[in-house]
Amino acid sequence: MQKDGDRSKVFTRRVVLLAGGKALLVTLLGARMYYLQVMEAEKYRTLAEENRINMRLIPPPRGRIVDRFGIPVAVNRQNFRALVVAERTRDLEQTLRTFAGLVPLTDYDHQRVLKESKRRRSFVPVTVRENLTWEQMAMVQVNAPDLPGVIIDEGLTRDYPYADLASHILGYVAAVSEDDMDGDDPLLQLPDFRIGKAGIEKVYDLPLRGKSGASQVEVNAVGRMIRELRREEGEPGHEVQLTIDMRLQDYASRRLGTDSAACVVMDVHTGEVLAMASMPAYDPNAFARGLSTKEWKALAGNPRAPLRNKALAGQYAPGSTFKMAVALAAMESGIVGPEQTFYCPGHLTLGNHRFHCWKRWGHGHLNMVGAIEQSCDVYFYEVARRIGIGRIADMARRLGLGADLDLELPGEASGLIPTKAWKSATLGQPWVQGETLVASIGQGYVLATPLQLAVMTARIANDGLAVRPTLCRQRVADGRLITEPTPSFDSVGVSKQAMAVVKHAMWRVVNGDRGTARGSAIDVDGQTMAGKTGTSQVRRISMRERETGVRKNEDLPWKFRDHALFVGFAPAEAPRYAVSVIVEHAGGGSRFAAPIAHDVMLETLRLDPSRRRTPDELAAIREAPPPTAAERRRRAEAKAAAAAALAEATAETAAEAAEGSPGQGGNGQ
Amino acid sequence: MIGDGLMTARLRRGEMTLGEKLWQVSWSLLLLIGALAGIGVAMLYSAANGNMDPWASRHIARFSVGLALLLVVAMVDIRQWMRYAYWLYALALVLLVAVEVRGTIGMGAQRWIDLGVFQLQPSELMKVTLVLALARFFHGADLADTGRPLYLILPTVLVLVPVALVLKQPDLGTALMMLAGAGVLFFVAGVRLWMFGLVVALGLAAIPVAWQVLHDYQKQRVLTFINPERDPLGAGYHILQSKIALGSGGLTGKGFLEGTQSHLNFLPEKQTDFIFVMLAEEFGMLAGMGLLLLYVLVLTYGLAIALRARNHFGRLVAIGVTFTFFLYVFINVAMVMGLIPVVGVPLPLVSYGGTAMMTLMLAFGLLMSVWVHRDVQIGRRGAYDDG
Structure with missing residues (x-):
């Protein structure tokens, strides 16, 4: 029993020891629990919420773009697309086959859907087909019982109802690229988000975009949405209103037709651009949809440059349309008066070089009005020789040539008005007088865009107010749109008398007996048009050619033919609208550009877009x-x-x- | 209290009627056990998003069967258990070898034998029978015996053979539990402390060797335990999500059926190994502490029974059973709190799972048998020795 007693003592002692050890360990558990659930609770609560809650962005509808009267030119169209949720189908293959029976489905799409649904979790919807028509959508809905797992989803796609008729103004939207990701707007991360890539869509992208909404959803461990917790509506994009009159834009674009051409119509007092057409153009809808490599190559490789806005980015030798600037410079300098006459024998010899007039046998004696009316080259050679390139360049700049006009579009070209300083700076060569003569007829180094020519014409028509062109009266400030009032313009500093002479001469061009554009006269209730033709060579005519007879323009390959130009304003009696037209490689301005300007101006006068409307x-x-x-x-x-x-x-x-x-x-x- | 002395004498000799034995059953301990199972039912109801199926109802059924088993085991005379201790151990060992053989023939790790009604997991059975066998062995050992290293060879073999078999399955958790449970019996039996020191030293020395033997997934678990951020989407995910669930539960929890971590499936194995986390997420730290308190009460009962029992066999069985129960609780709770590596040990009586339930009810049956026969005296050499 003694031994038993010892054993019991040891047993009891050790059991108590054991109990103590257990108590210690249980206390450790309790302490750990306290640490996790009380001291660290906040941290883990946050983590649990992060686990549980996903933010989903709700893209705002993009703002519309409308014309000056509110006709929508860029809108959002409802896009129906069919999605399939693999886990809700009985048999995905079977569902797809039934679907293909209702709505055409390419083999490629079929395989893509199968592949994608294998890769993703089975509750994630996979797009079967986009851009369903209303009929197709209805068909799918009606047959829903036979199409388990197929759901119809409504989205918004950008739609340009006038397709290629205003594409260079509007630009287009397209998927966000790596380079666009610099902004911190979370919308850019959305896979099917589109942003403005060109034109107004690009310049006004921020206000058009709007603010994204957000939806807080609860998700489970595999990311399936359980329910929506909170929803924050976004702000739809702002509407942008253009100064364009879509009816006129529509007309002008279609009037240019298949030619490689541009046409600008603007208000001579406000500078509002009413139409700016450049053809051929592209369909911005194709960009919004996504362009195939082949389509892109076709557009980019086309020699008539459908992607380029020729009205804004095209630089052309203005040809004889430049002569008004020379005439004004002459009168303002006081060196050559309007009544002073020069004799035109068909050419002018300077040193050992002969400068030709377009009319081989000459115009005879001409004053300033006659010289502009008949577009005599020799007269202007004489004038230029007397006043020099400096005065000409100065006047050209005051009329809006040779510098950016800051239109609300990207890609504006600044043209070129050469001076002696310019030549020595860029070419490192001294100016020679022959170049002054060539410049006086708008050839040589002189380059201008159709928009600049329209502005020049407007500044002449409004008696010398330095109007600046605009496409939109709204300005972007902090992502919002501020509507600005019509600015008041400074004077270009040319006397009314001089302007009156030039305007009269331009009137004679269209309405005079010998006017180069007399075939394109207008008479709408006594309202007439004034203008000036221009033909600009794209190649030098050699001496030998002149002797053997200048080849006819039509016989030349397309890219060597002359550009046809015309600038004009109407009504001549109280000018309101200025127009400029250029048709690339068409031939003479009077034959190929003036008729277009005639038609466009007639339509402009008919529509009268600048008149205030009730x-x-x-x-x-x-x-x-x-x-x-x-x-x-x-x-x-x-x-x-x-x-x-x-x-x-x-x-x-x-x-x-x-x-x-x-x-x-x-x-x- | 007439005949009290007479009654006591009869109790000492183990001459009780069935009615008397039932009268002796500790109904308060049963109530505690029932409360734990009830908590299990509630949590399994929540785990199924407010449904009795598939887990809660089966949990009830299993507990009912287990309760019956407990009472039957409790009624069996403690001396019978002692007499058949080695035989039961041998039976468990044979079954263990049987699954090992079948596991080798079949594919991968197989730890159970399908008996149709429930699956018998010999390693679980072994946890209990090992306690019985060791208690039987040490019943007759006095301090002089346990002081002799040679004397300890047989019990050591009794432990190491099943441990080796379980390790080979491979089931590290169960093997460690067996080792710990056996170690405690060695401890309370009076084995010298320096021997434990020696074993611990040897064990530490063996760690590099053991590392080589460990399976890849076991190594992963240990590594992930040491640094859970090592693999936040893989193995560490469970521990991390478990900690998030616990922490976000806070002091008072998110409410019944409202646990986001568990109901949105961020929490793994919420109905089995991680059910404690679910409780702590939905009812907070207070409920977690409450559950731990219930377990401590059960452990206290076990301890009291061990101290109160007059026969050494019963005392050892009570200690072994109680400690095994403690190991379940500690390993499970420490695991879900990220204190020890993830090992597949369920929370006793609360987690869903038939095998653990049967093992535990069997163990509690033995504990109850010790309690019912607490006054029975057993001699050194045999069951009917009056000592």
Whole structure:
């Protein structure tokens, strides 16, 4: 028993020791629990929320772009797309096959959907097809019971209803590229977000974009959304209003047609650009949708440069349209008066070089008005020789040439007005007088854009106010739009008398007996047009060629033909609109550019976009916008179908007639 | 209290009717056990997002069967348990070898034998029978015996053979639990402390060797335990999510059925090994502490039974069983709190799972048997020796 007693003592002692050890360990557990659940609770609560809550961005609808009367030119179109959730289908393959029976589905798409749904978690929707028509969408909805797992999703895509008719102004939106990711806007991270890449869409991208909304959703460990916790609505993008009159833009673009050409119409008092067409153009809808490499190559490789806004970025020798600047410089200098005459024998010899007039046998004696009316080159050689390149360049600059005009579009070219300083600085050569003569007829180094020529014309037409062109009266400030009032313009500092002489001469160009554009005269209720033609050579005519006879423009390859130009304003009696037209490699300005300007100006006078409208009139304009590209296509198809039906019907009647009266068949009519 | 002395005498000789034995059952301990199982039911109901199926209802059924098993085991005379201790140990060992053989034939680790109604996991059975066998062995040993190293060879073999088999399965957690449980029996049996020191030293020396033997996934678990951020999406994910769930539960929790970590499936194995986390997330630290308190109460009961029992076999069994129970609780809770590596040990009576439930109810049955037969005296050499 003694031994037993010892054993019991040891047992009890050790059990108590053991109990103490256990108590210690349980205390450790309790302490750890306190540490985690009380001391570190805040940290883990945050982590749990981060686990649980996902922020999902709600992209705001992009702001519309409308014309000066509110006709929408860039809008958001509802885009129906079909998605499939793999886990809700009984058999994904079967569902896709049924779907393909209703809506055409390419083999490629079929395989892509299968591949994507294998890669992603089964509850993540995979896009089956985008851009479903309303009918296709309805078809899918009606057949929903046979299409388990297929859901229709509505999204917004940018839509340009006038397709290529205003593409260079509007620009386009496209997917966000690496380079655009610099901004901290979380919207840029969204996979199908589009931002402005060119034109107004780019310049006004921030206000058009709007502010993103956010939706807080609870997700489980594999990322499946359980429910929405909170929703914060975003701010839709602002609407941008252009100074463009879409009806005029529509007309001008289509009037240019298939030519490689540009046309600008602007208000001579406010500088508002009413139309700025550049053809050929591109369809911005294709960019919003995403361009294939092939389509891109076709656009970029086209020699007529559909991607380039020729009205703004195209630089051309202005040719004879430059002569007004020389005439004004001459009168302002006081060296050559408007009545002073020069004799034109068809050429002028300077040193051992002979400068030709476009008219081989000469114009005879001419004063300033006559010289502009008939566009005599020799007269201007004489004037230029007397006043020098400095005065000419100064006047050209005052008229808006040779420098950026800061239009609200990217890619503006500044043209070039050469001076002696410019030549020695850039070419390192001294100026020679012959270059002054060449410059006086808008050739040589002189370059101008169609927009600059329109501005020059406007500044002449408004008696010397330095209007600046604008496409939009709204200015971006801190991502918002501020509407600015029409600015008041400084004077270019040319006397009214001198302007009156030039304006009269320009009137004679269109309306005079010997005017170079007399075929393009306008008379709308006593309102006439004044203007000036221009033909600019793109190559030098050699002496030998002159002897053998200058080759006709039409015989030359396209890229060596002359550019045809025309600038004008109307009504000549109280000028309001200025127009400039250039047709690349077409030939003479009077033959190829003036008629276009004539038509466009007639339409401008008819629409009279600068006149103030009452709200009722505005509503009427908005209700009758020019047909969109889609409507035109539909109409053309309907017309073709009707014509085909008519032809068929006629053929049938003829056949019937032939059958009904075989005897008369041979007699004819 | 007439006949009290007579009654005591009869108790000492172990001559009790079934009714008397039932009267002796500690119903308060059963109530505690029932409370723990009840908490398990509530948490399993929550784990199924407010459904009795698939876990809560089966938990109830298993507990009911387990309760019956407990009472049956408790009614069996403690001397019978002692008599058959080695046989039961041998049976468990045979089963252990059987799964080992079948596991070799089949693919991968197989730890259980499918008996149709429930799956028998021999390693779980071994936890209990090892306690019985060691208690049987040390029952007759006095301090002089346990002081002799040679005397300890047999019990050491009794321990190491099943441990080796379980390690080979491989089930590190169970092997360590067996080692710890056996060690405690050696300890309370009076084995000299320097021997423990020696074993610990040898064990530390063996760590580099053991590292080579460990399976890759076991190495991963240890490495991940040491630095959970090492692999936040892989193995460390469980520990991290578990800690997030605990921490975000705070003092009072997120509310019943409101635990985001558990209900959104960030928490792994929420119905089994990580159920404690779910409780602590939904009801906070107070509930976690409360549950720990319940476990401490059960442990106290076990300790009291061990101290109160008059036969050495019963005392040893009570200590062994109680300590095994403690190991379950400690390993599980310490694991989910990131104190020790992730080992697959369930929270006793609360976690879903049939095998652990059966083992525990069997163990509590033995504990209860010790309690019911606390006054039975057993001689050194045998069950019917009056000593």
